[in-house]
Amino acid sequence: MQQVVTQQAVDAAADAIVAAGGKPTFRLINQRVGGSFTTLKPMLANWEERRGKGAEAVVEVPDALLARGADLVRGIFAEVAQQARVESEAVRKDAEARVVEVRAELSEATEEIARLEAQETARAAELSSLRDEHKALELLAAGLKERADQAARLESELRDARAALAKSEQQATDLQAQLTKAGDVQTLLASLEARLAPAGATAAKGKR
Secondary structure, eight states: OOOOOOHHHHHHHHHHHHHTTOOOOHHHHHHHHOOOHHHHHHHHHHHHHHHHHTOOOOOOOOHHHHHHHHHHHHHHHHHHHHHHHHHHHHHHHHHHHHHHHHHHHHHHHHHHHHHHHHHHHHHHHHHHHHHHHHHHHHHHHHHHHHHHHHHHHHHHHHHHHHHHHHHHHHHHHHHHHHHHHHHHHHHHHHHHHHHHHHHHHHHHHHHO
16 A cells, blocks of 8 residues: 655654754655655645744644654654765765775876876987987088088199199190200201311411
8 A cells, every 4th residue: 555645744754854964855755754756845845834934833733643753753863864874874985986086097197197207308308319410410511511612622723733734734845845946956057067167167278
């Protein structure tokens, strides 16, 4: 048989929940006295209205009913207190589990940060090394360019020297040719002198 929910039972359950430090809700009232939402909602609203106004209903209640109601309230209070302890323990366990999870996530995040920082340090060192290599290559390129310029200047000077040498050699050749011609002239003159010498002697005797 379905349990009949009365306003008194809802009031007692709500008072017990408040006494335990809780707030009466449909779910908590339903756990204590049963009933559907449509049944409990107006009863809970009635309790809240009367509690807000501080009204106290003056009802003639038999002693036996009062005693039974007191037993019911004590039972409900004990059940509410037990449920509150169970819920509190569940909340505590959930909180502890969440703390463990958060600590694990924090540990992973710390390790990830350390790994990223190590990578950043390695990349910074690699970048510094590359910069040093680039600077060394620039200096080497500058030195090679200077040597190339020097080689170009030396090559130009060598061409000029070769041209001057060729010119000098040509001049020496021309001079040698001239000297050869001069030697031929001297030989010719000596031959003529030799030929003219007897004639000169004959002419000298004739004058005597």
